[in-house]
Amino acid sequence: MRIILFSSRQYDNDTFTEANTAHGYELHFQESNLDSETAILAHGYEVVCPFVNDQVDAATLERLHAGGTRMIALRSAGFNHVDLAAAERLGMLVARVPAYSPYAVAEHAVGLILALNRRLPRAVARTREGDFSLHGLLGFDLHGKTVGVIGTGIIGRVFARIMAGFGMHILAYDPGTPSDELLALGTRYVPLDTLLAEADVVSLHCPLLPDTYHLIDGAALAKMKRGAMLINTGRGGLVEANALIGALKDGQLGHLGLDVYEEEGGIFFEDHSNLPLQDDVLARLLMFPNVIVTAHQAFFTREAMTEIAQTTLANVAAWQAGTPRNVVHAVG
Numbered sequence: 001m002r003i004i005l006f007s008s009r010q011y012d013n014d015t016f017t018e019a020n021t022a023h024g025y026e027l028h029f030q031e032s033n034l035d036s037e038t039a040i041l042a043h044g045y046e047v048v049c050p051f052v053n054d055q056v057d058a059a060t061l062e063r064l065h066a067g068g069t070r071m072i073a074l075r076s077a078g079f080n081h082v083d084l085a086a087a088e089r090l091g092m093l094v095a096r097v098p099a100y101s102p103y104a105v106a107e108h109a110v111g112l113i114l115a116l117n118r119r120l121p122r123a124v125a126r127t128r129e130g131d132f133s134l135h136g137l138l139g140f141d142l143h144g145k146t147v148g149v150i151g152t153g154i155i156g157r158v159f160a161r162i163m164a165g166f167g168m169h170i171l172a173y174d175p176g177t178p179s180d181e182l183l184a185l186g187t188r189y190v191p192l193d194t195l196l197a198e199a200d201v202v203s204l205h206c207p208l209l210p211d212t213y214h215l216i217d218g219a220a221l222a223k224m225k226r227g228a229m230l231i232n233t234g235r236g237g238l239v240e241a242n243a244l245i246g247a248l249k250d251g252q253l254g255h256l257g258l259d260v261y262e263e264e265g266g267i268f269f270e271d272h273s274n275l276p277l278q279d280d281v282l283a284r285l286l287m288f289p290n291v292i293v294t295a296h297q298a299f300f301t302r303e304a305m306t307e308i309a310q311t312t313l314a315n316v317a318a319w320q321a322g323t324p325r326n327v328v329h330a331v332g
Ligand code: NAD
Pocket: 077, 078, 098, 099, 102, 105, 150, 151, 152, 153, 154, 155, 156, 173, 174, 175, 176, 177, 205, 206, 207, 208, 211, 212, 233, 234, 235, 259, 260, 296, 297, 298, 299, 300
């Protein structure tokens, strides 16, 4: 069985090679992103393994199918970058890694909150320069404040548990069934508008779907508590990036932590440090002292990478054995 991994880096090579000792597949690590142009590189590979910013749209899938690909083995939990209806029409199976160390993402969200609140990047830059003053570094106690968790799936629940450990009150919004575990922690499930109005920190942990696209737009930002903090480790498209700039400039949004950005494709996961940044919205966001952007690294822990590689290859093995698992189906 031949498998090609698009958008792969050395760390993918390391973890997949290690996980593959249990399978012995022929792995090909391809640095290029996958799109309808590069799909030709997968010619002759039965299994294609894309990453989060690859464009697995209908045109790409048709070319992959013509080249003999029959399975898309996603090495991510999110699947918003795949045209599932087109895959189904072509008879291609799509599987994902539904759960891998939710702690990795939840803990990164907490890291962003602490770094923003206590202005750690600024403090570190200052002490390195021999400036040991404290002006401009004033934070607030998380204890006793309210955090709003949007999406209480696997990651949202871990995140809420950690924040409860800080002594924060937990509000949650999720159209699905409320989590008994979170209810036992004293979490109040409330409508989205109530969460936005009452939370000091809002953290996004829902998938990017047609009905969650720009869930946080200008109107939602205006409903937030003045000066509140917004954290997005979900998907970039959950937040209307343009609307953030005005909200930050007038102080409506007090702090912003982004691990994902709606136009991150072609920017994140690559070194652009020698080039002028072409994305004006991202460039503006990076200029605010109360904004931290990380480049989609929330998943990036040793434990998560190992689980991702093992589950992805186990998904391939299950499909090969005629008992597919972790299959993603088109809705409707
Ligand atoms: P999950 O499927 O376990 O949970 C998602 C939850 O969101 C579910 O409870 C669902 O009911 C809820 N939801 C659906 N629509 C909603 C809406 N309109 N409003 C609020 N909640 C809604 O998924 P998970 O494993 O917890 O992951 C959540 C998301 O985190 C993924 O979809 C992925 O996009 C993102 N993620 C990001 C990274 C990263 O590195 N930054 C890594 C992994 C996952």
